[in-house]
Amino acid sequence: MHEMSIAEMLLNIVLNEAHSHSISMIEKILVQIGEMAAVNSEALKFCFSVISKDTIAENAILDIEIVPIVARCQKCGLIFQVENFSFKCPDCDIITNDWISGREITVVSIEGIKD
Numbered sequence: 001m002h003e004m005s006i007a008e009m010l011l012n013i014v015l016n017e018a019h020s021h022s023i024s025m026i027e028k029i030l031v032q033i034g035e036m037a038a039v040n041s042e043a044l045k046f047c048f049s050v051i052s053k054d055t056i057a058e059n060a061i062l063d064i065e066i067v068p069i070v071a072r073c074q075k076c077g078l079i080f081q082v083e084n085f086s087f088k089c090p091d092c093d094i095i096t097n098d099w100i101s102g103r104e105i106t107v108v109s110i111e112g113i114k115d
C-alpha cells in the first residue's frame with residue numbers, strides 16, 4: 001500500500017528529528033505533500049497512527065497540506081498552476097514536463113515536549 005510506505009518514511013524522519021532536538025513526545029507534525037504524489041490524506045493518517053503506536057509519535061496530530069502542481073512552460077517560461085493534470089501552457093498550448101512543485105513529500109515542522 002502506497003500510504004503505508006509513506007507513513008513509514010515519515011515516521012523515520014520525525015523520530016530522527018525528535019531525537020536530534022531532544023524531543024521526548026511529539027505532539028504535532030506538519031507535512032506538505034504534492035498533489036502529484038497522489039496520497040490519500042485520511043489513509044495516510046490512519047497508517048501513521050498504526051505504525052507510530054508505542055513510539056514517541058503515537059499521540060501526534062498529523063497535519064497534511066496538499067501542495068498544488070506548478071509547472072514552467074519550456075517555450076515561453078510561463079509558470080502556471082496545473083489543474084486537472086493538464087500540463088499545457090495556457091499561452092502557447094504546448095505540453096511541458098518542467099515541474100517546479102507537486103511531487104514532493106516534506107516534513108515541514110515537528111512540535112513536541114522536550115526532555
Ligand SMILES: [Zn+2]
Nearest residue numbers: 073076089092
Ligand atoms: Zn508557454
